[in-house]
Amino acid sequence: MRKTTIGAAAIASALIASMGLVSAGTATATTAAGPAATDSSAASGKGLADTNLPVLVDPTTDLTYNPDRPNQSWYVTAHVTAGGHRYGFLAHYNQFNVGDPDQWRTLSAVSITDEDTGWYTKSEIGLAPGAGLSDKQGVDIHTDNITWTGDAKEMKLRAKVPEGTIDVMFRPRGNVLYNMGTGYFPMFGDARYNNYEYALPTMDTSGTLTLNGHTDKVRGQSWLDRQWGALPADLTSGRASWAWMNLNLSNGDKVSLWKTKYDKENSWATVLKPDGTQTVAEATLTPDSSSLWTSPHTGKSYPTRWKVSIPGEHAKLNVTVHAEDQELVTTRRYEGTAAVAGTVGHRPVTGTTYIEVAGGQ
Template sequence: MSITDEDTGWYTDPDLVLPPQAGLSDKPGVDIHTDNITWTGDAKEMRLRAKVPEGTIDVTLRPRGNALYNMGTGYFPMFGDARYPNYEYALPTVDTSGTLTLGGRTQKVRGQSWLDRQWGPLPDIASGDAWWAWMSLSLSNGDRISVWNQKLDRQNNFATVLKPDGTQTVTEATLTPDRSTLWTSPTTGKSYPTRWKVTIPGEHAELNVTVHAKEQELVNTGPRYEGSAAVTGAYDHRPVTGSTYVEVTG
């Protein structure tokens, strides 16, 4: 669990590595119990309680609308390589309400969440031979987009676009980092861009992505960068805003 204050840039991320299958059960739906997370429910309603040393979030999640299936079916070969079959879907519009407690102060929270689920074999990213960048775009026009740029032996880029009416398209997309905005982690020495240009020609989209806080690195699982970011730009020849979560491994 990580928490980012998008106004001040404050960030915390007690990044715990658990053994395979830890906290899981054979019950249908979601039934996860670890030392710092309890997550139960189904596709209609879920309850999530997660804690960090600084506090706790306790929310109810109610998905609505359609699921987004990456590459249109929920299956794609990672890096375009059949050795790495991956599966991914999202519930991109999840009404969320509950409480957030930080520093002993509890306040009510309400908003929307993006629930993403991916599984499948991957190569060792620590070697530096493979890398990816992924974003989950929630736009003000109602479109929800999962964008992938992947590289192993060759580049593999695509976006899956979910429209408000439930239709989905798979199209070309690129995530271009602004190398002038690199942030270097004082912990790992790795450098990550903090701004990107997202281009989706099929949607006439030119989007700017800017992270809310530079220090959003997960150290123990990669390391890699995972952080919240703001979206502005043009989409289908109209101004658009939005939010996204950025995952970058290299």
């Protein structure tokens, strides 16, 4: 049962340990300037808080497409209300290569789930490498189902599914979540697969949702996750797998939770507190084997209920999907909105999350 609260000394040590990977050209390490992270911007609504900790990513400049980076992902999930219903929606542009320069795969995906009724729809479009991307500063994605533009202060998303469109504005505020406290971690616990990941976990979201010709106003919160880095060449063989969650808890905690398996298994959490403190802790993600749902599209089986434990945070949580069929068929991956309930620090909490389950057989 271990956890590490990230302060300047701890992050500096991680920075030194990672410099060999950074100098190799995988990514450019930058340090955000300004006062130590506080929750003042969350209270005032004036955008992102700055940090003077020596992190390895820049939440502003690293939104931009960099053609030299492998396996790039722009991923936004939302939990909103519209027309008296609660909805989860996802927009994901994912370009990845698993070791062969000629084997690039690119997917532009959108999904919407009615969290009250379990209704689900999606759009998946396979693309040529780099299609729909530009090196314009910030996010600049244009595909047949996603138009996503803007910067770390304000973004616009127009996303399409067969039944209609999502038209929303994102306004990030508060603290950035840096995975592993620095924005760097070795995927699968192996430094050969150096990955960089950060999140803007608190984005005020407003706009409209139009389904079957009916338009409702949207209000809620979104989480943007930006990731890039190396992956094993045999990723598609089923040898590697992972589960990931982005927990938004009622006590104000934001948690990026990973469980990866390749030659060995690793599970860990990065916990962002409301005051800006970031903690890295061991975690367990235990699927409920009695809750498996088998996809009629691909034949793969996915858990629909999980137990999450973060002993260093005294966290015990139950995670339950809002609908069973939330699979992206093109990449044989589960991307599902889910409810969270349990305790943190021996106090009851509720929350929301998206569950990503990928790889394996």
